[in-house]
Amino acid sequence: MTRLKGFQELKPVNEALRVFLGAIQTKRLKTVSIPLDSALGRVIAEEIVAQNDLPRVDRSAVDGYAVRANDTIDASQFNPITMTITTKNKIGSKETKRIWTGNPTPQGANTAVMLENTRQIKDKVEIWIPLAPGENVSKKGEDIKKRETAVRTGTRLRPQHLGLIAALGITEIRVYEKPKVAILTTGNELVEAGNRSRENQVFDANKHIISALCEELRAEPLDLGIARDNSKDILQKLTSGFTADMIITTGGTSVGAPDLVPETVSKIGKPGIIVHGIAMRPGMPTALAVANGKPIVILSGNPVASMIGFETFARPVICMLLGLKQEESRPSLNAKVTKKITSTLGRRTFARVFVFQQDGEFFAKPISTKGSGAISTMTMSNGYTIIPENREGVENGEKVLVHLFDDVKMVGKECSENW
Amino acid sequence: MTRLKGFQELKPVNEALRVFLGAIQTKRLKTVSIPLDSALGRVIAEEIVAQNDLPRVDRSAVDGYAVRANDTIDASQFNPITMTITTKNKIGSKETKRIWTGNPTPQGANTAVMLENTRQIKDKVEIWIPLAPGENVSKKGEDIKKRETAVRTGTRLRPQHLGLIAALGITEIRVYEKPKVAILTTGNELVEAGNRSRENQVFDANKHIISALCEELRAEPLDLGIARDNSKDILQKLTSGFTADMIITTGGTSVGAPDLVPETVSKIGKPGIIVHGIAMRPGMPTALAVANGKPIVILSGNPVASMIGFETFARPVICMLLGLKQEESRPSLNAKVTKKITSTLGRRTFARVFVFQQDGEFFAKPISTKGSGAISTMTMSNGYTIIPENREGVENGEKVLVHLFDDVKMVGKECSENW
Known part of the structure; x- marks a missing residue:
């Protein structure tokens, strides 16, 4: 019934993303070598291969005594087996050596008995339980074998990866550079917080949200300022953004308005606008462009719509550039x-x-979908669910997949209980 | 059947945590004022209260025409209602004014009609649909009302919080200082990566893991070095850690060993060791202490056990100190x-x-629980599940709650499909 001025057709999200990603020329950024200690959250650009077995020798996994498993076969508390303690690095039959967790096992030993299953009497030890060969021992190469891959290229480095790389003795690694993302907000009504504002002005929220979303992904936001609603100002500020790897704008794109940002973008480089108008809510006026090989994501000026647009189109590009x-x-x-x-x-x-x-189950309470301008609906929620194009709503009690942008609180569990 | 030397009794995890948290004297750190732009991930130490309505005036939520809802009652595509365009900031009956998203609505208007539901003919506009009062308008105070709380004390600041605070015109906020966490690893066998190691030595992984786990929470790790297995070295390095808000150690604690770290800790301040030996696996030899009012978490030297010990005991303390x-x-x-x-x-x-x-459902594949020294079991897994004390294992097909320390991959979805 209604007519869409400006948009002949709204592109489905998947299709829009596919053609957009396909048009981006730079798929990966340069790599740089950095100290392991500053690599948390970075994406590794090389394959980490073990140069040695880890552990390099058999090591005890417990505090206790290294023994030969064969000697313990009939051991029990009613039938303790007595062994002679040696300090040599080699044990013979019915000999044992005191070891701590992490110590290499002495030659001749193939297992270790935990201290609590023994009793020392002078220079002898009673063993109270039988052990299998290899029990309580970290075998040479058990963690990683020589020449095995420890961490794959393209892995986001978490604490455990840093630990594994350090355990291999490596202190410098090659990672992808952080994508630089230039951010331009547009609108005559916008004022940067910290300035005085008149009643008809609005403090810019989008810059702060988009910038922080980039930081969370470990991309590097770059502030292009606020452009007024005129092509000249937009063009000038956009152009300075080409030092970055990607540009994100908010505002100046809509169903029927002069569409200042898309029009300006289409002038600055080929192929220009690739998609304009997407079958999504919120975020319908989102446009996607590539100019001079660089991706430009043109988001709505509404904070909620711009955040959702970022999630849907900017995030995958940043992930790609991150490596x-x-x-x-x-x-x-x-x-x-x-x-x-x-x-x-x-x-x-x-x-x-x-x-x-609640009681081990997760519940999702819909947050009123009043205007996509209401930022508080995002601070009152902690995630979003996607209702696909072929569905008309979700019924009460249905299970949905929720994508979280804040943590989940345990209902009824208050700090005061503990601290 | 077996006897526990050293530990008379293993304390249940909840009980251990309760007495530990109860003994810590400093519950909160000092606060500091920082620019909003550097506040991502910090914990806010003040209540943010709106000084004005947000939005401050009624604003259009669409691009189109401001009208009086009453004038549109009978409008349809077959019965367009024609209105006269004005540029004044006040409209009368059958008058309308062109507006863009975010513009204040002119006096006299109580709704806005989207451009695509209109047709402009010279200085007149045809309206094709009926509108309710308030439709497509962000009402004054709709987002947040004057004097309402926007962000509560103790909130970890996400992008959306920064956006909301900026929208209120605020550029500086008060946050809690980052807790400083001093980390001491102990063990004669340990070498810091970057040095040459002999076959019986081990590159220290724990320091890197614990340090990065602190960073992830936005605490500030402080390296106390590696202590050898002797009281003098441990005492000296531990003492230098009292400039921090909390100390974490790894190694030198066990079931039957000389228990160097707990013994040393008990000498340096009151009340000293509070718990030693916990009914958990891995992490049984974990000890918890408070000295000079500061929490000390004494973790096992096994990387997996120390990570789990951190999660269970250090994380809650850091969260408390974070505010x-x-x-x-x-x-x-x-x-x-x-x-x-x-x-x-x-x-x-x-x-x-x-x-x-897979197909919208989540599956958890157990990762071999070979030695708690095997760091690779943590890089091959992306989370852990907790099996309570009163359960003996989990059956195949059972649902469990998993706590994630890495992201979840979509099986069968490869980057190459898109980029």
Whole structure:
């Protein structure tokens, strides 16, 4: 019934993302060598291969005594087996050596008995339990074998990866450079916080949100300032953004307005605008462009729509530039919705929800979808669920997949109980 | 049947944590004022209260025309209602004014019609749909009302919080200082990566893991070096750690060994060791102490055990010192285990699992629980599940709650499909 001025057709999200990613020329950034100690959260650009077995020798996994398993076969508390303590680095039959966790096992020993299963009497030790060969011993190469891959290229480095790399004796590694993301917000009504504002002005929230979303992914935000609603100002500020690896704008794109940003973008480089108008809610006026080989994501000026647009289109590009093997999804979980959520057939709908945990189950409470300008709906929610194009809403009690942008609180568990 | 030397009794995890937290004197750190732009991930130490309505005036939520809802009652595509365009800031009956998203609505208007539901003919506009009062308008104070709380004390600041605070015109905020965590690893066999190592030596992994786990929580790790297995060295290095807010050690604590670290800690301040020996696996030899009012978490030297010990005892303390209202749990989800997991009755068991998503469902594949020294079991897993003390293992197909320390991969979805 209604007519869409400006957009002949709304592109489905998946299709929009596919053509956009396909048009981006730079798929990976340069690599740089950095100290392991500053590599947390970076994406590794080389394969870490073990140069030695880890552990390099058989080591005891317990505090106790190194023994030969064969000697312990009939041991029990009623039938303790007595062994002679030696300090040599080699044990013979019915000999044993005191060892701590991590110590190399002496030659001749193939297992270690825990201290609490023994009793020392002068220079002898009673062993109270039988042991299997290899029990309580970390075998040479058990953790990683020589020439095995420890960490794959394209891995986001977590504490455990840093630990493994350090355990291999490595202190410098090659990672991908952080993508630089230039951010331009547009609008005559916008004022940067810290300035005085008149009643008809609005403090810019988008710059702070988009910038922080980039930081969370370990990309490097670059502030291009606020552009007024005129092509000259937009063009000038956009152009200075080409030192970055990617540009994100907010505002100046819509269904029927002069569409200042898309029009300006289409002038500055080929192929220009690739998609404009997407079958999603919020975020319908989002546009995607490539100019001078660089991706430009043109987001709505509404804070909620711009955040959702970032999640849907900027995040995958940043993940690609970061060198990740796969788009890094937000933590997600299945939760039962506590109220019906409505959506429009043919549009992918992103509904904000508040997830909480109760009795081991997760519930998602829909947060009122009043205007996509209401930032507080994002601070009151901690995630969103995606209702696909072929669904008309979600029923009360249905399970949905929620993508979390804040942590999940345990209902009824208060700090005061403990601290 | 077996006897526990050293530990008369193993304390249950909850009980151990309760008495530990209770003995810590400093519950909160000092606060400091910082620019909003550097506040991502920090914990806010003040209540942010709106000084004005947000938005400060009624604003259009769409691009189109401001009108009086009353004038549109009978509008349809077959019965367009024609209105006269004005540029004044006040509209009368059958008058309308062009507005963009975010513009204040002119006086007299109580709704806005989207451009695509209109047609402009010279200085007139045809309206094709009826509108309700308030439709497509962000009402004054709709986001947040004057004097309402926008962000509560003790909130970890995410992008959306920064956006909301910026929208209120605030550029400086008060946050809690980052807790300083001094880290001491101990062991004669340890060498810092970067040095040459002999076959019987081990490159220290724990320092890197614990340090990065602190960083992830936005605490500030402080390196106290590696102490040899003697009281003098441990005492000297530990003492230098009292400039920090908390101390974490690894190694030198066990069931039957000389227990160098706990013994040294008990000498340096009151009340000293509070718990030693905990009914958990791995991490049984963990000890908890308070000296000079500061918490000391004494972890096992095994990398897996020390990571689990950190999660269980250091993390809640850091969360408390950070000023959070509740312990911040890792992202967690319910997943179906793909293989039976065994555990010991009476011990809380932390089992590493690899969670993956397939057809919208989450599965948790147990990762071999070979020695708690095998760091690779943590890089091959992405989370752990907790089997409570009163359970003996988990059956194949059972649903468990998994706490994630790495992201969840989508099986069968490869980057190459898109980029």
